[in-house]
Amino acid sequence: MSTTTHQQNAVRIERVVTSGDFRLDGGCWHVDNNVWIVGNDDEVVVIDAAHTAEPIIEAVGGRDVAAVICTHGHNDHITVAPQLAHELHAPVLLHPADDMLWSASHGEERYVTLHDDQDITAGGVTLTVLHTPGHSPGSVCLYAEQLDAVFSGDTLFSGGPGATGRSYSDFPTIIESIRTRLLTLPAATVVHTGHGEDTQIGEEAPYLEEWITRGQ
Structure with missing residues (x-):
């Protein structure tokens, strides 16, 4: 776990890295996921619920959890969401357009x-x-x-957009999302990704047309 250090009770961003399997369309890939904890000494939100609950709960350290927010419904981002909801007494939040992905992992569990x-x-x-x-x-x-920060899940990484070669994904759609919702943010905005290292909006914006050409 890596932690951004600030003065006592200041808002801060903490990262927990967990490892496990991403499964979709009959394939299985071993991946490392970033789990982000954002808040202060009293209250936080958890962004994504990847693979293993124990290191996430340890990083929370007894603070109140307002919500476990899932950036999307792929199994590696929601693996332990129901467990965290139960143990941290917090709601799980997910966009309903990913309900079919949630249901594939968690059946009738609700969010x-x-x-x-x-x-x-x-x-x-x-x-x-x-x-x-x-x-x-x-x-x-x-x-x-x-905080001059955006938590991008698997939409934008250092070096380009997230993968779109599997079920329920679409390349032109992700490009439009990045163009209209992310690249309009200030250039200095730090992008905290779902996998791998941080980047900045200003570092990625110049490559939009290159991504489009590469994806065609």
């Missing part, structure tokens, strides 16, 4: 629906939901303006 432009406030920070379909129909990013 609270996210909607575009919704604000979620916890621990002194507000996260604004940006619906960014393409990687999946219900993919969202979470923009924390006061």
